[in-house]
């Protein structure tokens with residue numbers, strides 16, 4: 528009895544079929560192969576997957592972003608630091624400064640301070656012979672307020688008593704004590720107060736030259752000059 532396939536004339540492959548049947552199986556296999564190839568060709572790769580960067584590129588991008596962020600953060604911190612500590616409105620020290628008129632300084636009077644010049648100017652009276660007085664000096668003397676010990680600012684203290692006398696330059700840090708001409712008489716300072724050069728113009732205006740400093744010494748009082756001596760010194764160059 529003829530089977531259904533034979534009746535219908537269709538070539539249905541089966542295991543253990545005859546050579547004629549084998550030809551049909553080959554044709555079927557070829558058709559399947561062609562079909563698979565067709566399907567494979569239709570596979571569409573998702574765009575994201577198609578353009579995915581290599582791992583090294585991603586790592587490079589992350590590293591770049593990290594260093595950029597770190598750089599921006601550090602630059603911001605440094606800018607804030609400099610902005611906080613940058614001095615504003617402070618005139619540079621180390622040049623000439625006007626310190627008033629000769630008449631501003633009474634002979635034998637208290638020293639007067641000019642903050643911008645960091646300078647005490649005193650008009651010594653040779654008649655002020657008390658201990659701590661003029662030390663025999665006569666005229667104008669400019670003293671740097673910086674203590675030769677560790678640099679503290681030395682004030683004139685009119686009420687400070689030492690050795691039975693009142694009125695001294697007295698360093699608040701470690702107690703170094705100086706006469707009115709800046710000569711050291713007590714304390715750890717290694718020398719007397721440093722002095723600056725003074726000049727005077729025709730109108731009597733005094734200028735202190737903070738770039739011309741002489742280390743303090745026992746001869747401080749001898750560096751004081753009257754107006755006439757200041758003019759002679761200027762004239763002689």
Ligand code: FES
Nearest residue numbers: 674676677698701
């Ligand atoms: S800094 Fe003036 S005595 Fe030390």
